[in-house]
Amino acid sequence: MEDYEVLFSAYEAYKQRGKKLDMSRGKPSPKQLDTMERLLTAVTHSSECFTEKGTDCRNYGALDGINECKRLFGTMLGVDWNNVIVGGNSSLNFMYDTVARAMLHGVVDGCKPWSKYEQISFLCPVPGYDRHFAICEFFGINMINIPMDEHGPDMDMIEKLVAEDDTIKGIWCVPKYSNPGGVTYSDEVVRRFAKLKPKAKDFRVFWDNAYVLHDLTDKPDKLLEIFGEAEKYGNEDMFFEFASTSKITYPGSGVAAIASSAKNIARLMKELSVQTIGHDKLNQLRHSRIFKTYDDIVEQMKKHMEIIRPKFKAVYTVLEDELTGCGISWTIPNGGYFICVTMPDGTAKRTVELCKEAGLIITNAGATHPYGNNPRDNIIRLAPTFPEVGELEEAAKLFCICAKLAVIEKSIQ
Amino acid sequence: MEDYEVLFSAYEAYKQRGKKLDMSRGKPSPKQLDTMERLLTAVTHSSECFTEKGTDCRNYGALDGINECKRLFGTMLGVDWNNVIVGGNSSLNFMYDTVARAMLHGVVDGCKPWSKYEQISFLCPVPGYDRHFAICEFFGINMINIPMDEHGPDMDMIEKLVAEDDTIKGIWCVPKYSNPGGVTYSDEVVRRFAKLKPKAKDFRVFWDNAYVLHDLTDKPDKLLEIFGEAEKYGNEDMFFEFASTSKITYPGSGVAAIASSAKNIARLMKELSVQTIGHDKLNQLRHSRIFKTYDDIVEQMKKHMEIIRPKFKAVYTVLEDELTGCGISWTIPNGGYFICVTMPDGTAKRTVELCKEAGLIITNAGATHPYGNNPRDNIIRLAPTFPEVGELEEAAKLFCICAKLAVIEKSIQ
Numbered sequence: 001m002e003d004y005e006v007l008f009s010a011y012e013a014y015k016q017r018g019k020k021l022d023m024s025r026g027k028p029s030p031k032q033l034d035t036m037e038r039l040l041t042a043v044t045h046s047s048e049c050f051t052e053k054g055t056d057c058r059n060y061g062a063l064d065g066i067n068e069c070k071r072l073f074g075t076m077l078g079v080d081w082n083n084v085i086v087g088g089n090s091s092l093n094f095m096y097d098t099v100a101r102a103m104l105h106g107v108v109d110g111c112k113p114w115s116k117y118e119q120i121s122f123l124c125p126v127p128g129y130d131r132h133f134a135i136c137e138f139f140g141i142n143m144i145n146i147p148m149d150e151h152g153p154d155m156d157m158i159e160k161l162v163a164e165d166d167t168i169k170g171i172w173c174v175p176k177y178s179n180p181g182g183v184t185y186s187d188e189v190v191r192r193f194a195k196l197k198p199k200a201k202d203f204r205v206f207w208d209n210a211y212v213l214h215d216l217t218d219k220p221d222k223l224l225e226i227f228g229e230a231e232k233y234g235n236e237d238m239f240f241e242f243a244s245t246s247k248i249t250y251p252g253s254g255v256a257a258i259a260s261s262a263k264n265i266a267r268l269m270k271e272l273s274v275q276t277i278g279h280d281k282l283n284q285l286r287h288s289r290i291f292k293t294y295d296d297i298v299e300q301m302k303k304h305m306e307i308i309r310p311k312f313k314a315v316y317t318v319l320e321d322e323l324t325g326c327g328i329s330w331t332i333p334n335g336g337y338f339i340c341v342t343m344p345d346g347t348a349k350r351t352v353e354l355c356k357e358a359g360l361i362i363t364n365a366g367a368t369h370p371y372g373n374n375p376r377d378n379i380i381r382l383a384p385t386f387p388e389v390g391e392l393e394e395a396a397k398l399f400c401i402c403a404k405l406a407v408i409e410k411s412i413q
Numbered sequence: 414m415e416d417y418e419v420l421f422s423a424y425e426a427y428k429q430r431g432k433k434l435d436m437s438r439g440k441p442s443p444k445q446l447d448t449m450e451r452l453l454t455a456v457t458h459s460s461e462c463f464t465e466k467g468t469d470c471r472n473y474g475a476l477d478g479i480n481e482c483k484r485l486f487g488t489m490l491g492v493d494w495n496n497v498i499v500g501g502n503s504s505l506n507f508m509y510d511t512v513a514r515a516m517l518h519g520v521v522d523g524c525k526p527w528s529k530y531e532q533i534s535f536l537c538p539v540p541g542y543d544r545h546f547a548i549c550e551f552f553g554i555n556m557i558n559i560p561m562d563e564h565g566p567d568m569d570m571i572e573k574l575v576a577e578d579d580t581i582k583g584i585w586c587v588p589k590y591s592n593p594g595g596v597t598y599s600d601e602v603v604r605r606f607a608k609l610k611p612k613a614k615d616f617r618v619f620w621d622n623a624y625v626l627h628d629l630t631d632k633p634d635k636l637l638e639i640f641g642e643a644e645k646y647g648n649e650d651m652f653f654e655f656a657s658t659s660k661i662t663y664p665g666s667g668v669a670a671i672a673s674s675a676k677n678i679a680r681l682m683k684e685l686s687v688q689t690i691g692h693d694k695l696n697q698l699r700h701s702r703i704f705k706t707y708d709d710i711v712e713q714m715k716k717h718m719e720i721i722r723p724k725f726k727a728v729y730t731v732l733e734d735e736l737t738g739c740g741i742s743w744t745i746p747n748g749g750y751f752i753c754v755t756m757p758d759g760t761a762k763r764t765v766e767l768c769k770e771a772g773l774i775i776t777n778a779g780a781t782h783p784y785g786n787n788p789r790d791n792i793i794r795l796a797p798t799f800p801e802v803g804e805l806e807e808a809a810k811l812f813c814i815c816a817k818l819a820v821i822e823k824s825i826q
Contacts, residue, residue: 027473034459037458040458040461040462040695043453044454045450049446056665057665058446058663058664058666059441059443059446059663060659060665061665088501090689090692093689096688097688100517104516104517104552105551115517131690134687135687138684138687139517246473250471250695252473252475252693253470253694253695271551274509274547274548275505275510276503276509277505277544280501281665282453282665283693
């Protein structure tokens with residue numbers, strides 16, 4: 001590693017340039033969105049607004065979504081499309097709603113609403129997604145950290161906790177290309193989830209399959225389909241799976257879906273009927289018209305990969321050049337939206353702070369953990385999809401300088 | 414009135430024809446939807462997806478909606494557009510969410526969540542909208558009937574109840590062209606709402622302005638704007654106003670909004686940020702591009718009126734011809750989507766039942782009241798917008814026969 005003085009003067013040079021850089025946002029770039037222009041003209045005439053069943057998508061109705069779009073998600077997720085509800089533009093909103101309903105109504109007959117407990121808990125594999133944790137925090141649900149390794153969350157710990165404590169009611173999972181670690185759960189991890197024996201009958205797994213098709217290589221990870229496994233143990237009611245086209249078509253105007261057991265979906269339909277008359281079917285129809293077959297989606301995902309992959313590579317190159325031998329490691333995921341950097345303990349926050357002072361925005365170091373608190377202060381999430389390559393290289397270089405400065409500062413404390 | 418035998422044989426003739434008729438659905442007809450075809454092509458190129466501020470509507474963000482669309486609702490409702498949040502396609506969903514959040518988080522600092530009370534109540538002006546009542550029922554909120562007259566709900570009763578009982582937390586109002594009575598609240602009623610002094614600090618008025626622009630005559634009703642009045646008494650935090658373009662553009666793919674005080678909106682933004690990253694901005698943009706000025710909306714509403722008015726008139730003609738002098742009355746509203754028929758007590762359910770047996774679907778007679786229970790069993794809601802005129806005339810004739818049969822049956826009991 002360079003001397004502190006050398007690094008510091010390089011840092012000061014960046015700072016004085018005053019350029020604004022941003023690697024905080026896990027959002028697609030305009031170029032990616034441009035590949036979807038045909039979505040805007042997928043339905044342009046009144047006569048085209050009807051589903052294969054003849055439903056007028058302009059009018060009220062079809063609470064569970066249109067069949068064409070339900071099948072699309074069925075294929076994407078490898079589940080029975082009859083057990084899919086297609087909704088609005090936000091899978092996060094589906095997750096929030098699912099927790100909110102569980103708080104006020106419970107999730108299964110004969111179990112009281114979660115809000116009637118003095119305290120309930122969710123298991124939170126870490127590092128994880130801050131918006132999952134925010135939902136728990138909003139509803140006053142206690143969060144318990146579960147460590148992750150390259151195979152997924154610590155299943156020994158999960159099995160033990162859920163078997164012992166019936167106030168543990170849920171767990172957040174991003175089973176493929178996890179946010180931010182990029183981990184895809186191994187077949188063994190998925191199988192152990194499928195046969196979990198929680199003490200609480202109303203324990204639920206929130207299986208957020210946000211990156212189901214979001215590969216970054218030609219040899220993508222494969223995730224075992226959860227409902228097929230769970231059914232072997234009669235455990236299919238334990239899972240709510242979520243997905244969306246936010247990072248396939250448009251983040252703001254995609255389509256989200258929830259999949260679950262037939263029993264859960266029937267219950268959900270009753271509950272949803274109080275909430276809305278139906279979601280935006282025209283947008284569902286647009287998606288079905290663009291993606292007539294599974295291959296059409298695969299084709300689209302290749303376009304995303306072609307745009308994103310060079311960005312990840314640009315960052316890797318800088319990280320390799322600048323951080324090799326510094327006690328800092330990073331993920332090279334086969335998909336997803338993030339690079340996850342592991343720093344020496346106690347240096348992540350300081351790194352992000354140094355970045356910020358020099359004009360580079362990075363996601364807050366604690367955001368990967370419940371309550372914004374990573375006890376080891378060692379994880380940083382980099383999001384390379386939005387900026388262009390040149391900007392990314394600059395940002396990555398500045399990040400490396402800040403990381404090394406933070407490491408040196410820590411070592412001389 | 415004709416003899417029972419004459420009526421009954423006419424009824425049997427209808428029955429044997431076996432034709433299916435439907436006056437149950439308050440939804441626009443295909444012809445109305447066809448007038449909005451330009452919405453489908455309002456945004457067709459990637460370069461057109463940006464707001465006046467430069468926000469890319471395809472991507473994440475803009476939790477409160479795009480400014481263009483916020484202003485649109487500000488103008489429609491006569492409120493400050495800064496105090497508007499534009500959301501997805503369903504104002505019902507906004508209402509549900511608002512009650513759900515109140516249940517779990519309360520509506521104001523220092524007051525406990527509504528779910529922490531043994532029992533809370535909502536006031537429900539009747540006849541009213543069954544989907545409002547369904548939300549209360551879903552959350553276990555007790556409902557208290559408030560009679561309506563041609564000026565609005567019984568304000569003496571409301572003032573007395575809310576002053577005495579701090580477990581009364583809300584009231585459902587459709588202040589213009591009420592569903593189903595077609596009543597627009599008088600200025601005096603609006604002013605008495607504006608200066609209500611509820612015992613509960615967390616009492617809230619759910620002001621569902623669903624028919625704000627939905628006139629059926631050239632001399633439409635005028636509703637006093639509620640926030641302007643409420644501010645005179647420092648009462649603006651007491652109101653949540655809801656509206657949508659569901660019956661202006663497309664019921665399935667419209668845009669919904671909530672308006673409230675600056676304080677409530679700020680609180681709501683914090684809460685919403687946990688729920689979603691943002692609603693469908695592209696659809697908001699489509700609406701803003703179609704409706705550049707208030708006049709553009711007025712123009713559109715005229716098209717709806719031209720299509721709907723003859724349908725209402727067709728029903729009135731039959732009702733006048735068939736029911737005059739039978740002790741049955743009906744509304745002739747200046748706007749909205751319904752004709753509300755008042756029958757002799759104890760004959761509404763039987764009328765709907767007779768209709769159903771002969772193939773005519775009418776909204777269940779109790780649906781206008783909480784718990785589906787109208788103690789007087791005297792109100793029937795007719796929805797004439799969806800069927801074509803010929804079909805409506807047939808349906809109205811059959812309805813009249815059933816109504817008279819029910820009245821005779823009752824009289825000879």
